[in-house]
Amino acid sequence: MNRLRIIEALYRRPLLSRADLAQHARLSRATVSTLVEELVRVGLVEEHPGAAASGASAEGGVGRPPVLLSLVSRSAFAVGLDFGHQHIRVALCDLAGEPIVDEYSPADVDHAPVESLDLARELVREALRSCGVAAYQLLGVGMGLAVPINKATGDLEADGILPGWHGIRPAAEMEARLGIPVALDNDANVGALGEKAFGAARGVDDLVYIRLSAGIGAGLILHGRPYPGVAGVAGEIGHVLSDPSGPICRCGNRGCLEAVASPVAVAGLLERSLGQPLTVQRLLELVADGHRGARRAVAEAGDAVGRAVSMLVNVLNPELVVVGGDLAQAGDILLEPIRAAIERHSVAPAAGAVRVTEGRLGARAEVLGAAALVLAASPRALAARFDA
């Protein structure tokens, strides 16, 4: 228990002196000294003599600065797996969340789940092999999947969203392939975690992450914790009504936000006027080149997203809205209409309190957030090593 307190304190606040560590862990100096000695011996904690020299104590000039302690970031690792509709991404992260390997492979995830799971196994094995990380050094695998996941049953709500995955238990399948515990969550939820742990939402406790990719989803973090809802499907903003006369959505309803404003829907709008097929990448190039029609289409998508987000802003009163996914690359062409719609449709105190920003991690938000799923539980896993 005391070991866990020390590991937790150092995980949350790297570079603490023994005195500060005793205070944060609420332990006596003597207990801290004994346990730190043990943790240093087993290679889990390291000392940084003189690391404080650049801080306030250098100004004082009296006495030596205290030796600071931190966890050894390469003493344990976590794997993040991001299953998109058409790709698999793998990141091997150290304890500090630093990605040591970050690999991307195209894959027909939507229609070929078994092949995709097999491919993910190979990518993870290769990542471990290339860095010489042994299985015992791995804390676990976090996995993000572009589908709502029912927390109560563990089932995927795949109908119409990810049709090929019906009846598949991805976490169990991946565990069987790797022999390592796998934590599974929805892609927008892990994206929110990624931006909170390593990106635009660091230090923010109330935020909404909007992912604008093939689908549209929101990851909610309230009071510093992910908010999954009672069944784990909170944040399905892609399927709120946006336009009653809009197209039929893949979920079976009409005029969902996703059917109106997803990058694929926006590209589809332009295909008709351009008279040729348009990839999302090409759409973004046209926006960057100042193409009027492309900018208009993206701006209107921003307005539709903003109207939906304004409801979340009214209901949840978040501090920050982070916009991620492919379409976020359009920058202010997309973000300004989102901000304007929030300004127009949210109550003044909530609109005045919220900032809207682009994600900082780009396409890596989901894979790093998936690793963060595992890293968040790392103090407990590290302390448990001593019980074995």
Ligand SMILES: [Zn+2]
């Ligand atoms: Zn829908």
